[in-house]
Amino acid sequence: MPGFGRSGRRRTAMISTATAALLVATACSGPAADGGGSIKVGASLPLSGPVADASKPAYEGYKVWLDEVNKDGGLLGRQVELKVLDDGFDQNTVVTNYNRLISQERVDLLLGTFSSKLNLPASAVAERNKMLYVEPSGGASEIFTRGYDYLFFAQPSTSVDLPEQFLAWLTALPADQRPRTAAYPTQDDPNTDVVVEEFRKELTKLGVKSVYSEKYAPETVNFDSIAGAVARAEPDLVIHGAVGTGDGAGFVKGLQKQRFSPEILFQTNSPSVTGSYPRAIGAKNTEGIFTTAAWSPKAGYPGNAEFVEKYTAAYGAAPSDDAANAYTAGQVLEAAVKAVGSLDQDKLADWLHSHTVQTIVGPLEWDERGVPNGDMLLAQWQGGEFQIIAPESQKTVDSVVNPKPEWS
Template sequence: MQRRIPQLSRRTLLLGTGAVLLSACGSGASGAGGTGLIRIGASLPLTGPVADVSKPGYQGYQAWQKKINASGGLLGRQVEFVVLDDGFDQNTVVANYNRLISQDRVDLLLGTFSSFLNLPASTVAERHGMLYIEPSGGAAEIFERGLKRLFFAQPGTTEDVPDRFVDYITSLPAADRPATAAYSTQNDPSADVPVKLFQERFEKLGIRTVHRSDYPAETANFDTLAAAIGQAAPDLVVHGAVTADGVGMIRSFQKVGFSPKFLFQTKSPSDPLTFPDGIGTGNTEGIFTTAAWHPSAKTPGNAEFVAAYKAQFNEDPTEDAASSYTATQVLEAGVQAVGRIDQDAIAEWLHANSVPTVSGTLAWDERGVPKASMLLVQWQKEKIEVVAPAEAATTSSVVRPKPGWTS
C-alpha cells in the first residue's frame, strides 16, 4: 500500500540536506556547560516504509520540547532539536548520527524508530561516547553488545512480547484453545524475533504450525501470502507487523475471504488512527497486540500529556508518540539529576535509579533493558482495551473468537 509521508509542523524549518531544526527561541550557542541552547539530535524515518510511525513519534519529541521550554528549559536553557531524515535506510542512519555528533555537534542524542535502525545507530553513539535513549526498537540483539550508554524507553523488549498472549491462550480450557497456527513476519528484528518465540512456545503447548513465512519491509501486496495462509486454515494467526504491513495483510485476508478465530499482530494495531482507517473500523474487533502505553493509564503525568498533545496537534497521541515522549522524560530526568551534560554521569545515574514516565516507572539492568513488562491489549467496540495484567485492565472481558470481517 502507499506509505504516507508525514507533514511537518509549521513551526519547523527545513534545512538543506534533510535536516529539520526545531527551535522555540532562535539560534544561539550550544555545547555542554554553555549558556545557550541545548541541542538534541535524532535521525528519524520521516519518509519511507515506516513514515506513518515516525510522524507521531516525531510529534512526541515536539510535545516534550514545548513543555520543557515553556517551563524554563533543561538546566535553565532552551532546547532545540536537530532532526535528520534517514528514509528507513541503515547506511543513511549511520551517516546521520555521525553528522549529528561530528558536524552538528549536538549536546545530546535521542534514538530513531525500529530495531532495524536503532541497531547501527546505537553503535555510532557508543563509539562516540554518547548517551543513546531509544523510543522503540526492542530487539534482543541490540542489548547483547555490552553498550554502556544505551537505554530502552519502553517497559519491555521484543522478547517480552509473547508473554501475556501466550499466558492468555494457556489459561483457556483445552477445548477452546487454537489447534493450529500460522506465522508470518516482516524481516525486522522487532517483528521476527517475537514471532519466532511465539511459534516455539505455542508448539510446546501442542498448537500445530501449518504455515510459516517472512517478507521484506518494502512488500506492498500481501494477496499471495494471505491466500497461502487462508488455504492452510489456521485457528490462530500471529503476524509480525511493523506498521502499514499490518493493514496490508488484513486487507488481503478480507480479499481472499479468510478470517482466523484468533489474530495477534505486533505493533500495527496499537495505532488508533491509521489502523482502523486502513482496515475498516468494524474489522478491528477482537484483534490482539501488545502495548507499551495506554491513554487511560494512571501513570505519572499521562493525563496531562494526552491533553497537551491533543491541543498541540489536534489528534490523540499514539503509542509511538508516547514512547518518544517517554524517551525525552528519561533524558530529562538524567540530565536534571546530574546537573550538567555529562554522558557517562547521566548513564551511570540512569543505571542506578528509576524514572516515573507516562509509560510507567522505568528502571534498567546493566544492558539498558527495562525491568517492567508490556500490556496485552485488544480492540473492542472500536477502542483499544487493556486485558492483561489484571491490575492495569480497562475491561474485564475478552472477545473470543474474533468476529468475521464486516466487508
C-alpha cells in the same frame, strides 16, 4: 541497583555515505547556565518510507516533550532545540544521520530512532562516540547483547517478553477452546523476528502446530500471495509480525480478499497506531484484533493524563503508543540531565544505571545492558476502542472478544 562502569567495553564503528535532510522542530535560545546558547538534542526518524505513518506520531511525541521542557525553563537553565533527520527507514542513512548530528551539527544529546532495524546500527554510532542513547522503540534482543554502556530502552520491556501476556491469556483458556494450528507471517526485521520466534516456540510447547511460517521483505506492498498462502493453510491463530500500518493493514486487506478470517489474530505494532490503523482496514474490522502495547492512555501514572491532553490539543487526535514511547524517551533524558546537573555523558549513563525514572509508562529502571524491568500490556480492539485487557492492574475492560468476528 548498582552502577556500571565503562572500562574494557567493546565499541562499534559504522560509517556510510548516504545523505538526509535536516529538520528543525523547535529552535529556542535562552539564558545560558552551562556553556551558553541552546542545548541541542539530535534524532533521526523514518519520516518517509514504509513506516512513516508510525514514525510521524513518534516525532510528534518528541515535540510535545520539547514544548513542555522549554515552557518549564529548559534544561540547565537553557532552552532546548530538537534537530531531526529523515532516514527513510534505511540503515545506511540512519548511520550517516547520527554521524552528522554528532560531528557536524554538534548536538549535546541524542534521542533514538524508530524500530529495531534502525536502532541496531544507530546505537552503535552513539556508543562509539560515547554518547547517551535513549531509544523509544527497538526491543530486539541483539541490540542489548553488545556490552553497550550508553544505551537505554524507554519502554517497560523488550521484544523477548512481548508475547508474555497473550500467552498467559491463551493458556488460561479451556483446552478445547485453544487454537490447534497457527500461521506466522512476519516482516524481515530484527524486532519482529524475535517476537514471532518466541511466539512460535512457546505455542509449540502448548501443542499448537505451525502450518505456515514465512518472512517478507520490508518493501513489500502487495500481500495477496502471502494472505492467499495463509488462507489455504486455514490456521486457527495468526501471529503477524508487522512493523507499521502499511504491512499490518496490507496483510489484513489481503485476508479480506481471500474471505478468510482466523478465529484469533495477533499483530505486532500496527494495531497500536490508533489513528491510521482503523482507517486503513475499516473501523469495524479492527474488532477482536490483539496486539501488545507499552503504554495506556488511561494509565494513572503521574503526568500521563496531562500528556494525553497536550498531545490531543496539539494534533487533534489522541496519542498512539509510538507517540507515548517517544515522549517517554524524552522524559528519561530530561530526568538524567536534571539529576546530574550537566551534559557529561558518562555521568548521565551512570545515573540511569543506578536510579529509577518516573514516566508515563510507569517507573523505569535498567540493568547493565540498558534493558528495563517491567511488563508490556495486552491490548485488543473492542467496539472501535483500543482497550487494555492485561495485566489486571492496567486493564480498561473486563471482557475479551473471542473468537474474532468475520470481516465486515
